[in-house]
Amino acid sequence: MSHITWEEPFCGEGNNCFRLGTDPDGNAYIAVNGQESHYLTDTAEALRTLIREIKAGKADHLL
Known part of the structure; x- marks a missing residue:
């Protein structure tokens, strides 16, 4: 397995970070x-x- 380089966490409201x-x-x-x-x-x-699809609103129905 290769070494994974992680970006800084992205956190939305309520500290849901990924x-x-x-x-x-x-x-x-x-x-x-x-x-x-x-x-x-x-x-x-x-x-x-x-x-791109999320930014285009194609997952808004999940919110």
């Missing part, structure tokens, strides 16, 4: 802050697509 990370192999990771050993992973392009 972190994004990448590795040298081009994989992307999402984890709850403080629980980085339990992450979701996919390609960096999949993470970009997810973020």
